[in-house]
Amino acid sequence: FVVVVHLFCLSSGKAIYRNDVSQSAFQEIKEEIASYGDVAKAIINHAVYGKAQNRSYERLALLVYAVGPRLSGSKNLEKAIQIMYQNLREDGLENVHLEPVKIPHWERGEESAVMLEPRIQKMAILGLGSSIGTPPEGITAEVLVVTSFDELQRRAPEARGKIVVYNQPYVNYSSTVLYRVRGAVEAARLGAVASLIRSVTPFSIYSPHTGIQEYQDGVPKIPTACITVEDAEMMSGMASYGARIIIQLKMGAKSYPDADSFNTVAEIIGSKYPEQVVLVSGHLDSWDVGQGAMDDGGGAFISWEALSLIKDLGLRPKRTLRLVLWTGEEQGGVGAFQYYQLHKANISNYSLVMESDSGTFLPSGLQFTGSDKARAIMEEVMRLLQPINITQVFRNGEGTDINYWIQDGVPGASLLDDLYKYFSFHHSHGDTMTVMDPKEMNVAAALWAVVSYVVADMEEMLPRS
Amino acid sequence: FVVVVHLFCLSSGKAIYRNDVSQSAFQEIKEEIASYGDVAKAIINHAVYGKAQNRSYERLALLVYAVGPRLSGSKNLEKAIQIMYQNLREDGLENVHLEPVKIPHWERGEESAVMLEPRIQKMAILGLGSSIGTPPEGITAEVLVVTSFDELQRRAPEARGKIVVYNQPYVNYSSTVLYRVRGAVEAARLGAVASLIRSVTPFSIYSPHTGIQEYQDGVPKIPTACITVEDAEMMSGMASYGARIIIQLKMGAKSYPDADSFNTVAEIIGSKYPEQVVLVSGHLDSWDVGQGAMDDGGGAFISWEALSLIKDLGLRPKRTLRLVLWTGEEQGGVGAFQYYQLHKANISNYSLVMESDSGTFLPSGLQFTGSDKARAIMEEVMRLLQPINITQVFRNGEGTDINYWIQDGVPGASLLDDLYKYFSFHHSHGDTMTVMDPKEMNVAAALWAVVSYVVADMEEMLPRS
Ligand SMILES: [Zn+2]
Ligand SMILES: [Zn+2]
Numbered sequence: 001f002v003v004v005v006h007l008f009c010l011s012s013g014k015a016i017y018r019n020d021v022s023q024s025a026f027q028e029i030k031e032e033i034a035s036y037g038d039v040a041k042a043i044i045n046h047a048v049y050g051k052a053q054n055r056s057y058e059r060l061a062l063l064v065y066a067v068g069p070r071l072s073g074s075k076n077l078e079k080a081i082q083i084m085y086q087n088l089r090e091d092g093l094e095n096v097h098l099e100p101v102k103i104p105h106w107e108r109g110e111e112s113a114v115m116l117e118p119r120i121q122k123m124a125i126l127g128l129g130s131s132i133g134t135p136p137e138g139i140t141a142e143v144l145v146v147t148s149f150d151e152l153q154r155r156a157p158e159a160r161g162k163i164v165v166y167n168q169p170y171v172n173y174s175s176t177v178l179y180r181v182r183g184a185v186e187a188a189r190l191g192a193v194a195s196l197i198r199s200v201t202p203f204s205i206y207s208p209h210t211g212i213q214e215y216q217d218g219v220p221k222i223p224t225a226c227i228t229v230e231d232a233e234m235m236s237g238m239a240s241y242g243a244r245i246i247i248q249l250k251m252g253a254k255s256y257p258d259a260d261s262f263n264t265v266a267e268i269i270g271s272k273y274p275e276q277v278v279l280v281s282g283h284l285d286s287w288d289v290g291q292g293a294m295d296d297g298g299g300a301f302i303s304w305e306a307l308s309l310i311k312d313l314g315l316r317p318k319r320t321l322r323l324v325l326w327t328g329e330e331q332g333g334v335g336a337f338q339y340y341q342l343h344k345a346n347i348s349n350y351s352l353v354m355e356s357d358s359g360t361f362l363p364s365g366l367q368f369t370g371s372d373k374a375r376a377i378m379e380e381v382m383r384l385l386q387p388i389n390i391t392q393v394f395r396n397g398e399g400t401d402i403n404y405w406i407q408d409g410v411p412g413a414s415l416l417d418d419l420y421k422y423f424s425f426h427h428s429h430g431d432t433m434t435v436m437d438p439k440e441m442n443v444a445a446a447l448w449a450v451v452s453y454v455v456a457d458m459e460e461m462l463p464r465s
Numbered sequence: 466f467v468v469v470v471h472l473f474c475l476s477s478g479k480a481i482y483r484n485d486v487s488q489s490a491f492q493e494i495k496e497e498i499a500s501y502g503d504v505a506k507a508i509i510n511h512a513v514y515g516k517a518q519n520r521s522y523e524r525l526a527l528l529v530y531a532v533g534p535r536l537s538g539s540k541n542l543e544k545a546i547q548i549m550y551q552n553l554r555e556d557g558l559e560n561v562h563l564e565p566v567k568i569p570h571w572e573r574g575e576e577s578a579v580m581l582e583p584r585i586q587k588m589a590i591l592g593l594g595s596s597i598g599t600p601p602e603g604i605t606a607e608v609l610v611v612t613s614f615d616e617l618q619r620r621a622p623e624a625r626g627k628i629v630v631y632n633q634p635y636v637n638y639s640s641t642v643l644y645r646v647r648g649a650v651e652a653a654r655l656g657a658v659a660s661l662i663r664s665v666t667p668f669s670i671y672s673p674h675t676g677i678q679e680y681q682d683g684v685p686k687i688p689t690a691c692i693t694v695e696d697a698e699m700m701s702g703m704a705s706y707g708a709r710i711i712i713q714l715k716m717g718a719k720s721y722p723d724a725d726s727f728n729t730v731a732e733i734i735g736s737k738y739p740e741q742v743v744l745v746s747g748h749l750d751s752w753d754v755g756q757g758a759m760d761d762g763g764g765a766f767i768s769w770e771a772l773s774l775i776k777d778l779g780l781r782p783k784r785t786l787r788l789v790l791w792t793g794e795e796q797g798g799v800g801a802f803q804y805y806q807l808h809k810a811n812i813s814n815y816s817l818v819m820e821s822d823s824g825t826f827l828p829s830g831l832q833f834t835g836s837d838k839a840r841a842i843m844e845e846v847m848r849l850l851q852p853i854n855i856t857q858v859f860r861n862g863e864g865t866d867i868n869y870w871i872q873d874g875v876p877g878a879s880l881l882d883d884l885y886k887y888f889s890f891h892h893s894h895g896d897t898m899t900v901m902d903p904k905e906m907n908v909a910a911a912l913w914a915v916v917s918y919v920v921a922d923m924e925e926m927l928p929r930s
Contacts, residue, residue, distance in 0.1 A: 119531070204895065230755075424668060429671035
């Protein structure tokens with residue numbers, strides 16, 4: 001009966017996803033998924049032990065060594081996109097094309113911070129994306145150190161004319177990052193002249209971490225940068241001993257008119273329901289420090305690798321497998337929003353959206369967002385990864401670039417791995433090939449390929465809520 | 466009989482250490498050591514749970530926040546020595562004095578490295594202690610990347626006129642550090658114009674690590690610096706893809722005439738054998754990056770803390786407990802050599818020399834070098850640390866500053882802890898209070914105090930080989 005339903009779907013030209021998965025129907029689906037056991041093993045063997053092993057790592061190394069980091073609006077990013085367009089064509093993928101997007105163009109320029117009092121010390125900083133610069137002579141001001149927004153509010157009268165230093169503890173990324181995103185606005189409201197934020201990371205070897213920040217209409221724009229955990233803690237300690245701290249901050253940061261860029265797309269076109277889509281993705285842009293190897297070179301390249309593995313094995317799923325390499329993710333998912341606007345009319349044809357953007361180390365499993373019925377199916381799919389012993393399905397499948405779809409009810413999946421490690425290197429000079437491991441990437445790519453292929457090839461789309 | 470022997474020792478004015486510890490005599494020693502159980506508990510309680518808790522950390526923070534790093538020959542180091550002299554007097558320790566030492570004076574000045582080909586990238590570097598600088602316009606040259614001295618020899622004809630980049634893997638500190646120490650000389654022999662060495666560390670977040678290097682008579686001096694693990698691996702990768710790499714290196718490094726400095730000494734004078742000594746120590750100088758909090762602020766401050774704890778409890782051992790805060794350690798144990806020259810005539814009176822210079826994290830135990838009989842005694846002493854569950858005695862007690870004595874047969878002890886962590890931060894900008902933990906320092910100080918007190922108070926000196 002599965003076939004009948006699907007012939008109907010195809011003939012109507014409109015996808016139907018089933019909500020009424022009865023127990024017996026689910027038994028059928030379990031059997032259907034179990035029948036992919038040999039295919040899954042073939043993918044795993046090819047990726048982890050066979051000819052394809054280390055390929056995603058080596059492809060990534062070639063790109064990042066040639067291009068380096070790929071900031072939104074930079075020549076590096078556009079060079080990388082052109083190289084990837086060529087790579088995907090040469091790999092024999094289908095419907096390789098670029099979808100234009102206007103993206104922000106910000107440059108940090110030269111920047112420095114020197115503590116002048118109580119003793120002279122150069123400090124490592126990284127200006128935050130979208131920050132304004134300082135005057136050429138810099139801003140020299142006394143420091144107010146706080147450990148929270150609450151403390152800033154309590155000490156509001158002290159902030160005027162000061163450089164506010166946030167020494168907030170690291171709790172987790174999604175909550176602590178608010179200091180980076182809103183720190184300048186909250187300080188500026190109280191008359192501060194600049195803000196320096198402790199880098200959002202669980203671990204540091206004097207490593208500053210950059211990232212986007214947001215100004216707010218009606219609040220003065222002040223320059224803002226991240227400092228290291230070490231310097232934030234040192235100034236906190238000095239202040240607690242009663243020291244008067246003075247910093248000279250110089251930032252050449254500047255925003256330019258939006259730049260032309262592209263989402264990069266390639267496909268394996270579905271054999272039976274070509275208009276239906278399983279989307280696998282990562283973002284090609286990065287910050288302008290390190291090599292953008294981990295965030296998100298790894299995610300982009302295991303996504304490409306997923307299609308390469310499937311193609312190598314002569315497989316063609318019933319649905320279209322679509323690879324998207326997003327642009328402008330770090331500036332707030334700009335490329336992904338453009339893609340969503342362009343393609344959302346077809347949303348009923350999206351079975352699953354996948355993004356890897358939290359590291360491609362050894363995965364602990366798959367994060368998934370979707371209905372209970374869809375989750376039950378994903379759990380069956382993940383059983384196919386038994387040969388590499390990674391079968392867990394966690395909550396909270398997500399990704400800046402796929403969240404638009406997930407919010408509209410499309411099932412979404414992401415990779416879960418060692419987030420402590422990920423955020424130790426995230427947006428820092430340390431985001432390089434050194435943190436990447438070819439064998440871990442092999443495993444991540446195998447998982448990514450099996451999940452995307454099986455979901456794309458099953459008779460039914462994943463059920464929604 | 467023990468008492469008789471010792472009266473003899475005292476009356477002759479010359480210490481005798483017993484080599485003929487018979488089984489029954491050892492039983493006596495065991496009982497003697499076990500009788501220190503209450504004293505050990507009192508020290509541990511005071512250090513870990515009592516009024517002294519966190520004191521060594523807080524004292525250290527005060528110093529390093531006020532002074533910063535303390536390079537040999539710098540004003541910072543001399544300021545720190547003067548502060549410590551005051552601190553030790555105010556703490557009520559005895560015979561507080563400074564012993565003059567001439568130490569090297571080298572400064573790194575401004576330094577930078579930029580990769581010009583195959584693409585432009587600024588690189589983090591730290592010039593190595595004693596390196597010469599470059600001409601003001603820098604040295605611009607092609608790179609030869611090697612992964613070992615062997616590879617350098619095999620490719621000797623390629624080195625002339627090049628900047629040799631060493632991308633040696635990290636095996637362990639003592640073997641891998643040879644690349645930092647001898648890298649310039651080995652490259653210069655073959656006509657290289659500079660050498661850049663992968664930082665000697667098991668872990669990196671784009672963090673360069675400095676340290677001493679040595680020129681050799683008859684071999685041209687070339688500028689030399691450490692680069693990050695990440696850049697060493699990147700250039701290795703680029704070279705393997707056939708890329709031609711060009712770097713512009715600028716270093717303002719310069720050596721100045723030797724500077725005046727001091728070893729800082731304080732004591733608790735022995736009640737019965739005041740001329741006999743148990744020496745506890747750490748070094749006060751550091752590299753010029755970070756805060757010198759870990760290397761060796763921690764070791765210096767738990768050594769001070771050991772004497773403070775003993776004094777607080779109204780204890781006075783039979784032998785003199787001597788605290789030495791060495792100067793010029795990072796330049797090759799210059800202060801320690803001076804001390805050895807000055808005091809070696811009294812070597813027969815040294816029962817035990819102790820140095821903490823490998824971190825003051827949670828100790829795994831004590832490293833000890835000495836005769837089997839002395840080791841058996843140290844194992845009994847370490848049983849007294851049962852309340853904090855750190856009782857192990859390992860081999861290889863050592864320390865740059867105490868090795869002169871150990872080589873001459875004096876028993877030596879050092880702290881063993883997490884060396885992976887230690888060398889991750891060692892000689893880098895990340896050597897700050899952030900890596901220190903007050904509770905770990907409490908435990909390390911308690912161990913240090915119990916061992917030094919008991920060995921100083923036992924009737925017999927430790928037997929030598
Ligand atoms: Zn990302
Ligand atoms: Zn040291």
